Amino acid sequence: MPIIAPSLLSANFLNLEQDCNMLNNSQADWFHLDVMDGQFVPNISFGLPVISHIRKATQKVCDVHLMIEKPENYTAAFKEAGADILTVHIEACIHLHRNIQEIKSMGMKAGVAVNPHTSVQLLSDLIQDIDVVCLMSVNPGFGGQHFIPHTLEKIKALKQLILQKNSTCLIEIDGGVTLENAPSILAAGADVLVAGNTVFKSANPTATIAALKAL
Numbered sequence: 001m002p003i004i005a006p007s008l009l010s011a012n013f014l015n016l017e018q019d020c021n022m023l024n025n026s027q028a029d030w031f032h033l034d035v036m037d038g039q040f041v042p043n044i045s046f047g048l049p050v051i052s053h054i055r056k057a058t059q060k061v062c063d064v065h066l067m068i069e070k071p072e073n074y075t076a077a078f079k080e081a082g083a084d085i086l087t088v089h090i091e092a093c094i095h096l097h098r099n100i101q102e103i104k105s106m107g108m109k110a111g112v113a114v115n116p117h118t119s120v121q122l123l124s125d126l127i128q129d130i131d132v133v134c135l136m137s138v139n140p141g142f143g144g145q146h147f148i149p150h151t152l153e154k155i156k157a158l159k160q161l162i163l164q165k166n167s168t169c170l171i172e173i174d175g176g177v178t179l180e181n182a183p184s185i186l187a188a189g190a191d192v193l194v195a196g197n198t199v200f201k202s203a204n205p206t207a208t209i210a211a212l213k214a215l
Helices: 016-024 048-057 071-081 096-105 151-164 182-188 205-213
Strands: 003-006 030-036 061-067 085-089 109-114 132-136 170-174 192-195
Touching (some): 003 170, 003 205, 016 048, 030 048, 048 061, 048 071, 061 109, 071 096, 085 096, 085 132, 096 109, 132 151, 151 170, 192 205
Parallel strands (some): 003 192, 030 061, 061 085, 085 109, 109 132, 170 192
């Protein structure tokens, strides 16, 4: 079964505890937490204080996705805030291998996010060290965008690379995931589905999570 990681970027920030409790009582596996700085992406979301409070509200995996410049400056702070997985963008990291080593040395799993225009082949020399590759299936920065179809080919190429290198890395898809396109995404080789609006804007988020989990 796929790992379901609802994105709290689409949650109700006036009643975040209620949405956290809903996820705790659902079949969701991870809490996907998008951190945006207004520099690497053209939007600002939330940061360390919010994640610290979310950490106190759940025992589930906190999957923190840093869409920020110079993420290496904040590795220790996000560990302290409660990140279980810390994902940095390949496009934001000059010394990506060093970033991955630092994340793992602090006891977190290391994720690498890849924008739509970036080739997955750039991960060839590092794929055995990465725990999760987050393929952006929209241009990062905003929720509610439509899935980029070419992502399916990138999933297949990444899956082939993982198998060739005998890696245990998971493939996470972030952006525009719906109940309609999720079967194709999973068939291409994805392991983790990030879903924001699909979950939080649905009439019954718990049922929607269960439906994604059952695919």
